[in-house]
Amino acid sequence: MKQVTHDFRPLGHDVLEIEQSAIAGLKQYIDEQFNRACQIMFDCKGRVIVIGMGKSGHIGGKIAATLASTGTPAFFVHPGEASHGDLGMVTDNDVVIAISNSGETSEVLNILPVIKRLGVKLIAMTGNPESTLARLADVHVCIKVEQEACPLGLAPTASTTATLVMGDALAVALLKTRGFTADDFALSHPGGSLGKRLLLRLQDIMHTGDRVPVTEQTALISEALLEMSRKGLGMTAIVDDNKRLAGIFTDGDLRRILDNRIDVHSTGIHEVMTRSCITANADMLAAQALKIMQDRKINGLIIVDEDGRPVGAMNMHDLLQAGVV
Template sequence: MTELTHIDVGKRTVRMEYDAIKLLEDRIDDDFAKACELILAVQGRVIVTGMGKSGHIGRKIAATLASTGTPAFFVHPGEASHGDLGMITEKDLVIAISNSGKSTEIQALLPLFKRMAIPVISMTGSAESPLAKAALINLDIAVETEACPLDLAPTSSTTVTLVMGDALAVALLEARGFTAEDFAFSHPGGALGRKLLLKVEDIMHKGSSIPVVNLQTPLSQALVEMTQKGLGITTVEDDNGELAGVFTDGDLRRHVDLKTDLSTATMASVMTANPKTVAPNLLAAQALKLMEEKKITAVIVADESHKLVGILHLHDILRAGVF
């Protein structure tokens, strides 16, 4: 095959699968809506099952459902007949996937599902198949032809099945009012989870690690405090212990340019008064956005009474993986 032929075949495959997905849109109908309502009403979990390539797609559908607010997991139909059926309860619902609708492994389970009064939603390419007829609702995943030139290897059909599963998951997500924070709770180890869950108070410097001086502190002593704490900033408190201002490396450079007498200066004369602060319960991702907008590398953390509780440095955010 020439390189051009490889490209032509690849484009033809994409086009055929795209056309198959376009036809799927008209099948998002009353049966689809009934399937959503049935799943929303179930007291247990959604059990997804399928053999071969349908099983691989079923695993992904189950994972998508589970991560978007619908408790679900995949059960291999062959293993179900050898003990794994015990994972399924009478409160559950089954989504059975078979393009032909004739999978013998799934058909073997249908009488057991019926005895347990477990509702079955099928995804098949044939409304007249045994599986479709046994199910309460059949979702049509038929394709005119596979992208495989032999019309044998599951290609277009598995793509359509995957999209139908995504359509179910998203419809259920919206019906449940599933939020970004809900999503984060099921993905705490991922970057999105950290962005949506990690708060300033979780990673800020606090207690003795906060550099603190008062209004009368000489600049020379303040620089020692900044060096020891290593944040490039120090907070300045008044005689009542309230936050009065901050002094940063940038402030030092500005006063050098202004020819300020650094040997006699105190914090009251060189600090930046009324500094920008953030609340400890602010999301770290929001604090990062603020720091980027203000072009600063550290921000003061204060509570509702304007009491100093911490300092958040850009390095803290980066170490936490919030970016």
């Protein structure tokens, strides 16, 4: 039997157009209710607890994770589990975000009396402002969409996308209002490449002590080359009589002097070194050093102390090995 080949691309385009329209439609709901919801979370002395059932629950988990990682302590509670003990995690200092597209999800409505009894502020996110959940909430953030991307109108598609986007709007609005910084973000993301890019400092990866290539400015080029060869960083710091950095000599400088036929055995390193070299301090973020190196098109940095004396050295390979690149 001959296999039938289908073109799925037009169907994919239709989904994107419907969901883009759903997101665009959310702008009308960035209103006073949205503003009140943000203020309630901003003033919260406890945590933001997000609840939702089914697909709304999956989206709720992501919203809680985004809030938690951007300066608003939050976690997700499954409404089914909440009815069997997990409501004990909710305190009167907390705020609850309840998500239900219909606003009539029984598992969510069943726990509202307890939430109300605790005196916890309730923010509802629904697609139906007249729903039970919307009416019982202190604030209602509307996430209504005109149609689902599912042609049957059954599978949550555009509605879940809209909910996720509205959750991002809440989280980022709070982030900016709190003055949440990259350093703050790094504290909640210490693992993986993201944590390394945000937390790692040059003092954590630089070569120190005898591993730092250093050459006296009275030395010959040949002596500097031996030091570069021993330390293997493709460069050497050139220091004056007080051990302060006077310049740098790199593999690139070597190529230039060879092109000019300079005698490395009779020429002093001070005659060919680069005097105005780029330096860094040990407390500098590795990601910041990477940007400097990329912008200046250099492969290494000498790290100096407050007196201008070399205390470390590193190159692009060190950043690569540390997972910063």
